[in-house]
Amino acid sequence: MEKILIVDDNEYLRFTLSELLEGAGFAVTAVEDGGDAIRQVKEQPYSLVILDMKLKEMDGSEVLRRIKSIKESLPVIILTAFGDIKSAVETIKMGANDYITKPFDNDDMLKVIRKTLEMNYLNQEVNILRKKMEEAYKSGDVVGKSKVMLDVFEQVKIVAPTNLTVMIEGESGTGKEIIANMIHRLSDRNKNALISVDCGAIPDTLIESELFGHEKGAYTDAKNMKEGKFELANNGTIFLDEITNLSDSNQIKLLRIIQERKVTRLGSKKPIDLNVRIIVASNIRLSDAVNNKTFRHDLYYRLNEFHIDLPPLRERKDDIPLFVEYFIKDANKELNKSIREVSPVIMEKLMNHSWPGNVRELRNVIRRSVLLSLTPVINTIQIPDDIMRMPQQESAVENDKFSIKHSTKAVEKELIIKALNESGGNKSKAAKILNMNERTFYRRLKSLGIE
Numbered sequence: 410m411e412k413i414l415i416v417d418d419n420e421y422l423r424f425t426l427s428e429l430l431e432g433a434g435f436a437v438t439a440v441e442d443g444g445d446a447i448r449q450v451k452e453q454p455y456s457l458v459i460l461d462m463k464l465k466e467m468d469g470s471e472v473l474r475r476i477k478s479i480k481e482s483l484p485v486i487i488l489t490a491f492g493d494i495k496s497a498v499e500t501i502k503m504g505a506n507d508y509i510t511k512p513f514d515n516d517d518m519l520k521v522i523r524k525t526l527e528m529n530y531l532n533q534e535v536n537i538l539r540k541k542m543e544e545a546y547k548s549g550d551v552v553g554k555s556k557v558m559l560d561v562f563e564q565v566k567i568v569a570p571t572n573l574t575v576m577i578e579g580e581s582g583t584g585k586e587i588i589a590n591m592i593h594r595l596s597d598r599n600k601n602a603l604i605s606v607d608c609g610a611i612p613d614t615l616i617e618s619e620l621f622g623h624e625k626g627a628y629t630d631a632k633n634m635k636e637g638k639f640e641l642a643n644n645g646t647i648f649l650d651e652i653t654n655l656s657d658s659n660q661i662k663l664l665r666i667i668q669e670r671k672v673t674r675l676g677s678k679k680p681i682d683l684n685v686r687i688i689v690a691s692n693i694r695l696s697d698a699v700n701n702k703t704f705r706h707d708l709y710y711r712l713n714e715f716h717i718d719l720p721p722l723r724e725r726k727d728d729i730p731l732f733v734e735y736f737i738k739d740a741n742k743e744l745n746k747s748i749r750e751v752s753p754v755i756m757e758k759l760m761n762h763s764w765p766g767n768v769r770e771l772r773n774v775i776r777r778s779v780l781l782s783l784t785p786v787i788n789t790i791q792i793p794d795d796i797m798r799m800p801q802q803e804s805a806v807e808n809d810k811f812s813i814k815h816s817t818k819a820v821e822k823e824l825i826i827k828a829l830n831e832s833g834g835n836k837s838k839a840a841k842i843l844n845m846n847e848r849t850f851y852r853r854l855k856s857l858g859i860e
Contacts, residue, residue, distance in 0.1 A: 411456035411526060415439040416446040416472065417488065418465050422511075426459065429515055430522070443467030443475075450479050457526055460505075461488045462496060470500055477504045484529045486521060488513075555727040557720045561588070568715045569595035574667070576712050577690040579719030582767030585690040588717060589648040598686055601645030604638050609651040610848040616659050618675055621666075627676025639672045642685045652689040652712070653698050657705065664708045687712070722764040722771060729760055729771070736772050737787075740779035748779045751787040762792055773842065777831075793824070822857045825850075829859075 413435045417423050423439040430437045438453070440446050443464050449455070458476060462469035473485055487500050487508035500508065506525045509518060553559070568575055569592045577585045586605060593603040611619050618627075622637030639647060655663065666672050667687065671680040689712050691698075698704035722729070733756070737748050751759070764770055778790045824843065832838035840850035853859075 410434065410436050412436045412438070412453065413522070414446060414449055414453075414455045414458045416441075416443065416458060416464070416469075417461040418442060418463075419461070422461075422488075426518075429518065433519055435522075443469075443472035446472055447475050447479070450476050450483065455483060456529075457522065458483060458485045459488060459522075460485055462500070463490070470496075470503060473500055473503055473505055482529070482533070484525050486525055553725065553728045554731060555725040557725050558728060561717060561719065564715075564717050565591055565595065568592065568717075570597065571715075572686055573714040574687045574689070574712055575715045575717060576695065577688065577717045577719060578694060579690075579692065580721045580767055581692045582769030583719040583721060584768055585692075585719060586648065586650060588719065589646075589650075589688045589690065592688060593646040593648075593686075596646070596686065598645050602642055603646045603648060604642035605648045605650065606638050607650050607849060609654040610852065613656050613659070616655065617662065620659075621662070621672050622674040624674050624676035627674070631676065634674075637672060637674065639666065639683060639685060640674075640681060643681075644684050646686040646688060649687065649689045651691060653691050653693060653695065653704055660705045660708050664705065664711060667708075667711050722767045726760055730756065732768060732771055733759060733775055736775035737779060740776045743776075744780050746779050746782075747785060748782055748787060749785045751775075751778075751790070755787055755790050758790060758792070769843075793827070822859065825853065825857065825859060 413430055415423055415426055415430075415437060417426070417439070418441045420441070423441065427437045427439050438449060438455075440449060443466060446458070446460070450458070460469055460472060460476075464472065469487065473487070476483060476485060481504070484506040485504070487505045488511055489496065489508055490511055498508075506528070507521055509521050553562070565588060575589075575592060577588055579585050589605070590603060593599060606620065608616065618631075618635065618637070620638050622635050622640050623631050625631060625634045649663075666683065669680075670683045672683055673680045695704055695709055695713070699706045699709045733751060737750065740746065741748055759771070759774075766773075774790065774792055778787050782788075825839070828839040828842040829836070831842060836850065836854070837847060840847045843850070845853075
């Protein structure tokens with residue numbers, strides 16, 4: 410129940426207004442002077458103040474000023490005589506939310522009160538969301554002030570408080586998991602778990618057990634009961650990365666879970682109710698996968714309730730200096746260095762590169778440069794020449810499917826070999842250098858024939 414404070418030196422008006430508001434379901438306190446009003450605001454959590462402009466001991470504008478100094482967000486409606494509308498408008502500039510003239514119509518008064526309370530509630534929600542957004546920025550996870558990224562952040566802000574399933578698409582290294590984390594942190598589910606699953610890192614034979622869980626003895630190696638990722642994410646969020654790696658049979662099972670909001674462990678007949686928010690990501694267009702018949706169209710439409718398209722770094726080059734600054738600070742902490750910045754020449758080189766590996770590639774380049782630099786300013790930098798291709802070159806390459814497949818594997822193999830050389834052959838360290846999941850890294854070693 411909202412608490413309303415009435416401040417008016419007219420006893421009859423205090424009585425009639427109190428009766429009106431209490432009859433409308435509000436809790437009411439009425440005082441006759443500004444001093445009492447200020448004490449009430451200090452001591453009690455009011456939702457709204459109705460303040461008369463003409464008071465005996467203290468002018469209404471002064472009472473307004475002092476109330477706002479105590480609690481700026483507390484909404485105030487000014488009561489004023491018809492002839493004092495000009496001064497009432499001045500109080501709006503001082504922070505009052507609205508004014509109403511005396512004598513007033515009861516219905517009009519209740520409309521103004523409800524509108525003011527509703528607007529204040531919405532403002533509080535916006536402020537809470539803005540604060541969460543600022544915390545996300547301060548965490549260092551989210552970097553970007555370019556127009557395309559501000560548009561992405563706006564979409565995140567809109568969808569986060571809802572329960573809509575979100576589809577995030579973007580090239581590898583654009584930060585899809587970071588955006589998923591941001592959505593979760595800004596949602597009402599942020600007190601519960603965010604469970605991330607790399608669908609490309611789990612063998613198809615194990616994905617069902619990983620996602621849905623199993624009972625003891627469900628299959629030969631099932632020595633104990635295991636909760637699946639969906640069950641672990643209950644009341645929270647599950648993030649399914651590289652969703653196109655799911656086989657058709659597992660896509661069907663996922664579709665059933667989304668439709669029924671229930672999951673059944675392998676070897677069990679008892680379904681478990683689910684209240685989970687789903688976020689999926691892919692580095693290829695899911696619509697293309699549907700057209701190529703590698704992804705089910707019915708699952709696609711279930712997942713595509715809200716779509717976020719993450720732009721590649723070459724389309725948001727205004728963000729490169731921000732990333733460079735952040736990655737230098739991050740590398741300084743990790744490597745115990747004290748690098749300040751990159752030279753203007755190096756910054757120009759970074760700005761002119763096409764960054765096919767996106768933010769992940771830039772991070773690795775800066776990290777390596779911080780490690781090797783002997784001066785506080787980075788004057789030399791190594792960007793692998795074998796992946797320096799500009800955006801306009803890509804369209805020509807895209808027409809040659811064999812060339813794409815061949816060059817992608819060659820580049821990937823070369824990067825992995827370089828990482829292994831840099832780590833002295835330590836595969837775990839090499840995976841970290843490339844910012845890859847270890848299981849994915851080992852799988853790529855095998856598929857590329859790297860010993």
